[in-house]
Amino acid sequence: MGNRLSKITTRTGDRGETGLGDGTRLPKDAARVQAMGDIDELNSALGLLLAEKMSVPVRNALLQVQHDLFDLGGEVCIPGHQMVGQAHVERLEQLTQANNAGLAPLKEFILPGGTRAAAMAHLARTICRRAERSLVALGGTENVGDPARRYLNRLSDLLFVLGRRLNRSAGRGDVLWNHARGKRARKA
DSSP: OTTTTSOOOOOTTTTSEEEOTTSOEEETTSHHHHHHHHHHHHHHHHHHHTTSOOOHHHHHHHHHHHHHHHHHHHHHHSTTOOOOOHHHHHHHHHHHHHHHTTSOOOSSOEESOSSHHHHHHHHHHHHHHHHHHHHHHHHTTSOOOHHHHHHHHHHHHHHHHHHHHHHHHTTOOOEEOOTTHHHHHHHO
16 A cells, blocks of 8 residues: 555545546545445444444454455445455354344344443444445446445344344343333323
8 A cells, every 4th residue: 555545635526526446536425425435434333333342252243344344435436346245244144143142032122222332333233224225326326246235234233233232241131112102191
């Protein structure tokens, strides 16, 4: 990489355009740029989550995901390029299954919350869903690799499970949605 990032203020985006990895320039509100931004925001949310206390296996999994997301951002930044494959998707499936083992089966919906770390995992999950929607929208007009879409779909599953796992590791349970609360209020 050398001195590639030595000049941060380039002024090349001052007219509302940004450069892709292949040199193409696009408006900053283009679907491809939106998807890149959502993936970057997701990676930043994971960085915030990683500032919290967690087990080494969870930390290592999230660090690997951050690297994957950087690769995915690169894939989106270079049209026609693929960096995320089926092996990435399968790794997320295995991580989800392993982290879900031992958690109580859900009988109710849960609310995002509990510990700060769990709440951050849920926030990252919602950002992941937005990134997935952006990638699907881009795929409506341009070619997007199937593994990239599947990766974000599986990642949101993993983040949901990790939110539950982080609560459990801290001695907290899930925050259950109280669906009956509205019925009581209407009866009163």
